[in-house]
Amino acid sequence: MTLVLLDTCSYLRFAKRIRPMLGVKFGQKEYEITILPEIQSEVLHSSRLKHNFPWFISDKEIASERLSKQLKFSKAEKQALDNATSVIYNWVLMNARNYKTPPSPTDCKVLALGQIRNAIVVTDDLSMHTLANEFQIPILHGYELLKKMLTAKLVDKELVKEIYAALEVNSDLPRTWIENRDKAFGRIFKQA
Amino acid sequence: MDKILCKQNIQASLQKEGLSQAALAKQLGVSAQAVTNWLKGVDFPRPEKLLKLAILLKLSFDQLVQQQENTQPIIAFRKRAGTKTTETHIENARAIGMLLKPLVPYLQGIHTLRPQLSNPSENYTHLQQAVSEARSKLGLSDQTVLDYHHLIGQFKEVGAVLVPVLWGEKKQHQNAMHIHLPEEKVTFIFLNLDTSIEDFKFWMAHELAHVYTPALVGTEEGEDFADAFAGVLLFPNACAQIAYQDVVRARTTHGKITALQKHATHHSISFFTVYKQVESYVRNLQLPSIGIDERSIHIVRNQVSKQLPLVSEALFSPLPPPPSNYIASVDNGFQSDFFRALRVMIRERDMGAGYVKQILNISLADATALHLELIS
Numbered sequence: 001m002t003l004v005l006l007d008t009c010s011y012l013r014f015a016k017r018i019r020p021m022l023g024v025k026f027g028q029k030e031y032e033i034t035i036l037p038e039i040q041s042e043v044l045h046s047s048r049l050k051h052n053f054p055w056f057i058s059d060k061e062i063a064s065e066r067l068s069k070q071l072k073f074s075k076a077e078k079q080a081l082d083n084a085t086s087v088i089y090n091w092v093l094m095n096a097r098n099y100k101t102p103p104s105p106t107d108c109k110v111l112a113l114g115q116i117r118n119a120i121v122v123t124d125d126l127s128m129h130t131l132a133n134e135f136q137i138p139i140l141h142g143y144e145l146l147k148k149m150l151t152a153k154l155v156d157k158e159l160v161k162e163i164y165a166a167l168e169v170n171s172d173l174p175r176t177w178i179e180n181r182d183k184a185f186g187r188i189f190k191q192a
Numbered sequence: 193m194d195k196i197l198c199k200q201n202i203q204a205s206l207q208k209e210g211l212s213q214a215a216l217a218k219q220l221g222v223s224a225q226a227v228t229n230w231l232k233g234v235d236f237p238r239p240e241k242l243l244k245l246a247i248l249l250k251l252s253f254d255q256l257v258q259q260q261e262n263t264q265p266i267i268a269f270r271k272r273a274g275t276k277t278t279e280t281h282i283e284n285a286r287a288i289g290m291l292l293k294p295l296v297p298y299l300q301g302i303h304t305l306r307p308q309l310s311n312p313s314e315n316y317t318h319l320q321q322a323v324s325e326a327r328s329k330l331g332l333s334d335q336t337v338l339d340y341h342h343l344i345g346q347f348k349e350v351g352a353v354l355v356p357v358l359w360g361e362k363k364q365h366q367n368a369m370h371i372h373l374p375e376e377k378v379t380f381i382f383l384n385l386d387t388s389i390e391d392f393k394f395w396m397a398h399e400l401a402h403v404y405t406p407a408l409v410g411t412e413e414g415e416d417f418a419d420a421f422a423g424v425l426l427f428p429n430a431c432a433q434i435a436y437q438d439v440v441r442a443r444t445t446h447g448k449i450t451a452l453q454k455h456a457t458h459h460s461i462s463f464f465t466v467y468k469q470v471e472s473y474v475r476n477l478q479l480p481s482i483g484i485d486e487r488s489i490h491i492v493r494n495q496v497s498k499q500l501p502l503v504s505e506a507l508f509s510p511l512p513p514p515p516s517n518y519i520a521s522v523d524n525g526f527q528s529d530f531f532r533a534l535r536v537m538i539r540e541r542d543m544g545a546g547y548v549k550q551i552l553n554i555s556l557a558d559a560t561a562l563h564l565e566l567i568s
Contacts, residue, residue: 048557079250086253087246091239093290094195094259101544102291115243127546136240 001030003119005071007110008039010122010142012053013172015062017163018155022069027152031120033145036113037070038106052170077116084112088135099127111137124174143177147184157188164189194260196233201256203231205249220244262374265289268402268409268418270368270395281365284553289371289380291551296376298533302351309404314420316476323424326404334430337459343396344527352379352403354528356521357552358504358512359384364553368395370402372409379403380530385504390462390496392503397422423469426461432473435466439482448484449492456496464493512558515565535566 006014015021025032043049043056055062073081088108096102103111107128114121120138122145123129132139140148146163149155155163164181167173181189206216213231217224220241229235237245246256267285269277296302307329309322324334330342347354359367369382381399383392401418408414427435438451449463452470456463467489470482504511507521519531537543548566549559 046556048555048560080247083246083250083252084243087243087256089287090253090257091242093287096291097294100542101546102550104546104550105287112243116247127544134239135243 001025001032003117004031004033004140004145005110005114005117005119005121006033006035006145007107007121007123007125007128008042008049009124010145011035011039012043012049012056013124013142013167014146014163015066016053016055016059017159017166018149019061020065022065024154026154027148031148031152034069034071034119035066036106036110038109039070040066042106052172071113071117080116081109081112084115085109088112088131091134092131099130101125101127103128103131107131111135111139114138124176126176141176141180142174143180143184150185160185160188194263195236196258197230197236198256198258199231199233201251202245202249205251209249211248216245216248219248264374265292266372266374266406266409268370268414269366270370270398272362272365272367275365277365285369285371288369288551288553289373291547292371292378292380293373293376295533295537295551296373296378298537299353299378299529300533301348301529302378306350306406307404308406312405312408312417312421314417316472319420319424320429323421323428326425327428334428335434338393338397338426339460340393340396343393343400344525346400347381347396347403348527350403352381352399353530354522354526355380355382355530355552356385356526356528357382357554358386358518358558359553361386361502367391368399370399370409372402372406379406385507386502387504388497388500389503389506390456390460390500393426393461394422394465397425400425423465423472427455427459427466427469429473431455431459432466432469435470436473436479436482439470439484440480445484445488448482449488452484453492453496462493463496464489515562519562519565531566538563538566 022033022035043053050057057063085105085108088111089103089105092099092102092108103125107123107125108131110121110123111128111132113119114132114137115135120140121128121132122140122142124142129139129141146155146160150157150160164173164177167177206213211219213227214224217227220227222241226235230237242256245251246253249256265286267282267289269281269285271277311318312322313319327334327336327338330338330346332338332342344354364384367384367387371380371382373379381403383395383399387395398418398421401421402409402414404421405414405417408417435452435455438454439448442448442451452466453463456466459466467484473479474481507513507525508517513521522528522531534548538547545556545560545563548554548563549556552559552562554562
């Protein structure tokens with residue numbers, strides 16, 4: 001099994017349309033998507049996120065999946081996670097000039113968990129990619145995960161188109177998704 | 193090298209985990225010599241090895257790494273009443289300081305040679321003398337009202353960067369925050385505008401005292417001195433003398449309080465500051481007490497405070513201000529180079545709203561709106 005850890009933005013880009021998503025095994029490597037419990041408080045404490053993603057609270061099915069499938073930690077794991085997060089975040093602070101937008105403590109926690117649980121982190125934040133590469137933590141862009149889900153038939157072509165269209169309408173389509181659309185999903189969009 | 197591994201903690205942890213240096217090297221996938229070099233401080237591990245080291249040895253970054261002191265921000269808070277400074281507050285402020293470092297090259301008018309107070313002391317005579325000299329440099333006599341523009345001009349003169357912020361009246365633990373970057377020789381002073389107008393001038397004077405006494409920043413002694421200096425700067429001995437004469441002429445408590453309030457209003461400072469300075473004057477000269485009990489002072493202080501607007505309410509209407517108005521006020525009213533430098537940096541380096549959020553300690557929604565204004 002290969003754990004795939006979504007950051008908050010990636011979760012918000014997929015969760016409304018891919019159901020079920022968390023805890024479902026797919027692909028030859030048995031990818032299994034998961035999230036940090038912090039997503040809940042991060043969205044609930046942000047008026048912008050609550051406004052832009054009303055389904056996060058109102059859709060009971062998604063909320064239930066989120067609460068039942070989020071990661072849980074032992075005491076030792078929590079300690080390891082705190083230590084790893086402190087190393088990654090302090091590295092960011094010491095080298096703040098190297099990042100377009102220095103990753104936040106929560107971003108660093110996502111990467112730290114990637115290291116501790118051998119998970120692949122999924123984010124469209126380019127500074128997190130820079131940081132993950134420095135720490136040699138496996139990382140993917142959201143469109144790369146979508147491609148894997150398509151290959152494993154967790155999503156179909158119509159859903160890929162639907163997700164792209166929805167993100168575009170919401171002005172939430174990351175640059176990497178646009179730049180790599182034809183390379184990753186050429187057949188789907190040429191047919192359109 | 194500005195950072196080395198903390199040999200003592202690593203060796204203690206190796207012993208606790210029952211690991212030899214050779215076994216550690218093997219688990220990390222490096223040579224034994226590499227580990228020796230790290231512990232001798234001649235080399236520092238690459239990030240991925242540092243991370244594995246922390247996980248294997250169960251150490252946090254601070255336990256694992258020793259950093260040179262002059263690379264670390266020095267922090268001082270002007271706390272909100274009833275709050276307690278915790279390690280988390282200090283860590284958050286330190287993180288803001290580290291994140292401000294990339295902004296420094298974009299700032300203009302940073303002076304490395306700054307006026308400093310030699311032998312800062314809370315002794316009444318010394319303090320009055322120091323303030324008299326500071327006022328004289330501002331072209332003010334000891335009786336002249338010290339205005340905001342004098343304080344703002346002085347911050348500009350010494351190259352301290354003012355960062356007025358809208359943190360809410362009760363949301364944050366601090367109402368002002370002083371971050372000094374010793375390596376870059378730059379000081380950032382965050383001032384919460386969502387605060388009572390009667391206290392604001394005192395806080396600015398308090399922060400100015402920190403700028404004059406960099407060696408005391410972050411210490412209890414520094415906080416006490418800054419409070420004492422601010423009080424005297426706003427209401428020196430000469431003012432206290434006149435106020436005292438007015439107060440003793442009054443026959444009733446109400447008359448005495450009215451006399452003190454008249455001076456507070458004239459100087460646009462708090463009633464309490466005037467009272468404290470008159471008390472110090474009385475104590476120093478061993479004069480008869482002004483005869484107002486503490487309880488009456490606090491009742492009046494609270495009544496006055498409730499009637500006055502917040503600084504943000506006085507500056508902006510309606511609240512919250514559009515980002516353009518807020519930035520213009522910081523640029524022009526506070527003569528701060530902060531947003532000009534930030535604008536240039538963000539545009540040049542294509543930086544996101546997340547940076548604005550982190551350095552100003554504000555919500556993502558506010559940071560996004562500010563970011564949009566800065567890149568427009």
